[in-house]
Amino acid sequence: MKDANVFVPEAGRDQAWPERPRNRIDRERSRNRIDLARVVSRARGVDQRDWVYWVKKGVKALTYYAGLHPASLRLGEGEAAILFYHKVQRRPVGVWGEPVLDVHAFEQHVAFLARQYQPVLLSELVAGLEGRARLPRRAVALTFDDGYRNNLYLVAPILARHGVPATIFITTGLVGTDGWMWGYELEEIFSRSPPEQVCQASGDPAIIRLGSLGLGPRVLMSACVEYLKELPHESMLDIVERLRAKFPVPVNDENRFLSWEEVRELAHQGFELGAHTRSHPILTRLPLAEVERELRSCRDTLEEKLGVRPALFSYPNGATCPEVTALVGRYFQAAVTTRSGLCARTSELLELPRIGAPVPVSELAFDLVWKVSP
Template sequence: MVSSGRDGEQTAAPEGWTPSARPFGFYTAMEISYRIGLIRAFKSVADRYWLERPTRSWWSLRKKHNPCFVVLTYHRVSPTPSPFAIDTVALPVFERQMRCLAQHFTVLTIEDLVERLQAGETIPPDCAAITFDDGYADNYHHAFPVLTALGLPATVYLATGAVGTGQVLWFDRVLRAFEQTNCESAHLPYERKPQTLSPVTQRARLAARALFWLRSLPRERRDASMRTLFTMLGVAPPAEDSSLMLTWDQVRTMARQGCRFGSHTVSHPILSQITMPEVVREVSESKRMIEHAIGRPVTTFAYPSGRAQDYSPEIVDIVRRAGYRGAVTNTTFGVNAAGEDLYRINRLRPWEEDLPSFYLKLSWYKLQDSGWRESGASSPLDGAGRACRVACR
């Protein structure tokens, strides 16, 4: 694809770029900015400086002395995303994002980054890592071929109880119940009044609220509440599905071709909602199972859900004592720098469907210092991001 340059000269558009057919607005302005290099100029500033948390109305830049790195987290990749599949990225979008990373970043595994930082080595500039949570089969069928073709390494965090067993993880059982129900309305236990279950978008929103409610409950209450929910939706508990998750043969094939694997527990519980002996079993047994399957050490861990309330200092200590050298979270969205806690590595969720927004998001988070992330202060780009999402609908 080509675009018109100065004096009518034909110049190549950025790799992976797809023009928008949407009317002029913020989204089109994003395209123009990408083409004339404004976003790249913004990134060059983010490569060199931290934007410190504002005091009063002042923002200030502080020079970076060490490179930082960004970690992306994915769950599922599919040519036909379903509203009832957890955090699914469309395959064409994933391909564009990976080409962007291959072109503009040095991509290392999270294990390599942890090892270098623990050894006191300086990491390369523009460094990124790619991770996948849970261990879905589409990681093998759709994501892995893209990564292999581009020579990009990645780490898949396995919930080992679902690998090769046909077991459906608890949140996927909930999503399937909402997908399969024929009820037109239901008085769901977390809603104040009966809710209509159509159209599909409304049902998907209710399913998301169900997950938010259920993950705040202790495991026994969660399981009992799920049974109640299935009854209200008029569906049987979802059956096993041998095609949903990776098999151990697929895991071994990916490992032989350079993919790394980490632990995501056995049954994907919210660790803060179970007892400490249960935490020890979940953290240690999953590590043992993966190491037995692939014959290699497992050195990193991903906290299920990964919010601040989903793990504790005691759980972090259990992870450390189990032999892991680092762990990833979803506590705050942002980048990581040398000297920060390697058992609380931040990650980003790349939900942007258009390439300029994806590229701008990575650059913005590279600019934020730890004060921004720890304070939860709003970004000066938040309004622009919301406008972009509205324009992209």
């Protein structure tokens, strides 16, 4: 008798979707389909802002700190918001000198949310959307992806001071390891080594081409990361492993993952724990059989280590498609994406939108007012 929780792909489905390069020629064809101009444009958007952006930013800050922020205009009856974070840092700037979410900025977030909204666990928000429980007016759920160690040592004390709950999505294969999330690892590599040399060492023609365009180091790094995210998972791993071997960087405290003892401590403190796959692949870049292995391994490991089967899931990089979503629904009750918007009772529980928390609290306040459900 088949386990009701096991997904059995239709005959031939695993071979037909998604396309997986079978040899060097197929991998080259896959890379050639990626629009490098679009990749560069997206990367530049992270680093270069026009005057309109700065005017809007200034208006948001002025109205927020002047007490004119119209927080009461949004999140009416039956609406809720899910925020997503990753890590909170001690320093207010990142490796490129860019502002990042540090403990001071995060405490401003939490104090604002505790004052203006009703923070709830994600499971409570989901129950409210389903109609199984009353959805508090102005409900907001805080979620953290990946499972960084600073979630325990920096995030938890701030949340406890304000009585705010949170849900953390754990990447089980990285717990207790010295591993990196590869995007942050490449950021460190590009910031420490001549970027053009890094591109050459990748051995990938498209990345080498990106390295010849005269882009600034941060834009070049972002373009390479965006390009790698579009490759089949196996091809991406080949390139990352090549760069990792050539430019080894020990994981730092900002990027270290929790141990299982620390995960259990978070559970003991009242954090809700959800699943975020075993190794954090972009699921739409994997064959369905491998997607299933990632989901089931993560779910079963969390149940073994914590004694509770997780009901909530977060898609790595926010990426899904109908086939992946259907498979996630066989293992989990609800799942969150990184698609921006508010939740309502009409929202699909397996593709819930979230709002990525910006650094300034004034930006967060306006996102919660003006983000609309798709």
